[in-house]
Amino acid sequence: MNKNFHIARKRFGQNFLQDVAIIQNIVDALNCVGDENIICEIGPGLGALTLPLLQKFKKINVIEIDKDLIYKLKNDNPFKAYFENNNLIIHEQDALKFELANLISNNQKIHLIGNLPYNISTPLLFRFLQQINNISEMIFMLQKEVVDRIIAKANSKDFGRLSVMMQTFFYVEKLFDVPPESFIPAPKVMSSVIRIIPKNNYLNIFDNSAKNAEKTEKIFPNLVEKYTFFIKTAFAQKRKTLHNNFKNTEFDILEKYQEELNLDFKKVRAENISIENFIALFNLSQK
Numbered sequence: 529m530n531k532n533f534h535i536a537r538k539r540f541g542q543n544f545l546q547d548v549a550i551i552q553n554i555v556d557a558l559n560c561v562g563d564e565n566i567i568c569e570i571g572p573g574l575g576a577l578t579l580p581l582l583q584k585f586k587k588i589n590v591i592e593i594d595k596d597l598i599y600k601l602k603n604d605n606p607f608k609a610y611f612e613n614n615n616l617i618i619h620e621q622d623a624l625k626f627e628l629a630n631l632i633s634n635n636q637k638i639h640l641i642g643n644l645p646y647n648i649s650t651p652l653l654f655r656f657l658q659q660i661n662n663i664s665e666m667i668f669m670l671q672k673e674v675v676d677r678i679i680a681k682a683n684s685k686d687f688g689r690l691s692v693m694m695q696t697f698f699y700v701e702k703l704f705d706v707p708p709e710s711f712i713p714a715p716k717v718m719s720s721v722i723r724i725i726p727k728n729n730y731l732n733i734f735d736n737s738a739k740n741a742e743k744t745e746k747i748f749p750n751l752v753e754k755y756t757f758f759i760k761t762a763f764a765q766k767r768k769t770l771h772n773n774f775k776n777t778e779f780d781i782l783e784k785y786q787e788e789l790n791l792d793f794k795k796v797r798a799e800n801i802s803i804e805n806f807i808a809l810f811n812l813s814q815k
């Protein structure tokens with residue numbers, strides 16, 4: 529049997545990249561130079577992105593859940609030498625549980641990259657949102673449909689919870705589409721690569737953040753959690769108006785600000801509300 533043989537595991541969302549030009553474009557999308565950056569790949573798999581990353585940067589962290597693939601990265605050429613020389617640091621873990629803070633020793637931030645397992649891509653994005661303070665940028669391959677939802681604007685069919693949650697905290701930019709035949713096995717859907725960068729002012733999005741920077745950072749996760757619940761409530765039933773979705777919830781008090789924000793809660797649905805207005809409404813709800 530070929531020693532490179534590995535049967536792709538569906539439960540780990542394994543679709544391995546094979547298109548050299550696409551692989552290079554993804555690696556080149558990383559906006560970092562020099563050896564001071566912390567780079568972390570989610571799901572290295574058979575190393576399609578890992579090898580060009582190792583050729584470009586001195587040290588690469590990878591987080592992988594599949595024990596067979598971890599074994600191969602440690603023991604097969606060309607990865608074995610990188611692993612033994614500590615250029616390739618392998619974290620044998622579930623990326624959903626991984627603490628990015630463990631990779632950081634001073635004030636550095638992490639560049640995340642990965643062809644994400646599609647079955648857990650949205651939970652992974654939410655997990656990284658929780659750890660936004662450790663992140664410099666994310667270059668991810670996702671299903672095209674998920675990327676289209678992340679970048680969608682209000683009043684378009686793809687605009688929903690994911691668009692609001694991501695665009696509230698991050699600058700998002702679709703880079704390019706990738707066809708199924710660029711992978712083995714080929715997925716059933718188109719894929720896209722997206723660049724996601726934390727907004728410069730993300731800590732000041734919520735106006736009841738404490739003035740003291742240290743304190744602001746401390747209460748921020750709690751506010752993100754509350755905001756997540758607020759957005760979930762607004763989109764609870766997509767076809768219903770804000771009036772109906774907020775009825776009998778803690779957010780029904782927001783109706784008194786309708787005029788100020790020029791919104792008619794009995795007419796508009798969550799899909800019609802801009803990110804700026806969602807933030808404004810949330811801040812009013814916390815007064």
Ligand code: SAM
Nearest residue numbers: 540543544545571572573576593622623643645
């Ligand atoms: N980077 C490789 C490539 O582009 O060919 C593989 C990408 S494949 C779509 C997803 C990878 O994520 C697989 O290697 C899979 O085993 C790994 N994976 C799946 N679930 C994971 C999890 N919860 N934590 C860490 N890695 C995971």
